[in-house]
């Protein structure tokens with residue numbers, strides 16, 4: 035009888051209690067981290083990426099897909115006036131038609147297109163960028179590389195968002211134009227052609243997303259728009275170009291910190307969008323500091339729900355005293371996470387290692403905002419966010435040698451022929467070479483006086 039009562043008690047009370055407390059613990063962990071996680075979030079968007087045609091499958095050219103979002107490159111001059119350089123409707127022409135107009139694609143790639151959208155870059159929401167990133171990854175499951183066309187205004191943000199989120203190691207090349215497609219001297223067709231050439235070359239595989247305009251290739255993390263109208267508006271103020279596209283070569287002159295991690299687990303970003311819902315993408319804003327800037331911007335943004343704020347400070351990241359007071363209150367009362375950057379256009383803000391203000395390293399405010407936004411979509415843990423800011427894609431070159439490194443210190447050692455071990459199965463017959471003359475004097479550099487000549491390299495005297 036007691037046995038029956040005990041097992042009934044276990045079934046009806048203890049087991050449900052255990053299950054409930056386990057569920058509560060799981061919900062607690064998820065709420066603390068504030069993200070919706072799953073192996074693959076249900077309801078992920080799907081995209082009508084075109085299949086490879088049999089013609090393209092049979093050809094030996096690389097298969098490149100152009101994922102089009104609009105911008106000036108697809109812009110149409112107002113009133114059909116081909117001199118309306120700045121009076122046009124961005125995002126008008128369809129990419130399929132623009133690619134069809136490109137000559138001599140047979141020299142560079144088999145090109146397909148996917149029209150993701152057709153509007154100005156500033157018109158895209160962060161949720162749409164989430165979709166764009168997934169579309170690019172879906173396209174790269176089929177194609178060798180992708181070109182993404184966008185408007186130039188927010189190109190650096192879109193490109194860096196893709197850099198931080200696309201999972202594929204295949205090349206992603208973002209391009210656009212400063213003049214609409216149908217004006218005289220447009221840069222649109224050349225930029226589109228050259229971007230396809232870069233993508234098709236495969237040279238930027240493992241580089242993450244790169245930006246290419248005017249034949250110059252930049253890392254998405256480093257590039258910024260520097261002028262409102264000029265064709266050569268893009269630059270990477272701290273590091274310069276990654277490489278160039280010339281005819282016919284694509285040359286990459288240096289590797290980014292990320293590319294140096296190719297093939298390792300650290301290469302992939304921590305931000306796998308397939309594991310979060312786009313509703314987890316939080317509000318993150320930017321505040322600019324200047325002489326006697328008031329604290330209202332921070333207070334207003336926090337009232338609007340900002341979970342993170344990037345400050346574009348003066349010099350080495352300084353903000354006005356009123357902004358400073360508002361920042362302290364936002365951290366204390368609302369748990370807002372701040373990232374400090376500089377408004378100077380170049381330079382690093384080093385991290386202090388603690389607190390809720392993270393140094394933005396060499397990211398500009400717009401880039402840092404994308405990094406913070408994605409970070410806060412994945413965790414509320416400030417130390418984790420700090421570690422992403424200080425390690426993911428950040429350059430800090432250090433060359434080290436260890437006990438396995440063979441040190442060569444003299445000219446003789448450096449030019450020494452590799453030692454070939456004699457084949458011991460065959461008897462080695464060494465013919466003595468009669469030497470009758472001292473070696474002639476040359477201008478060749480002599481060995482350091484402290485280096486003892488070994489019998490093998492010692493000059494032979496008669």
Ligand code: ASP
Pocket residue numbers: 104105106107124153154155156184185186187188210211212
């Ligand atoms: N307003 C345009 C945009 O960003 C400018 C451009 O495409 O260059 O979409």
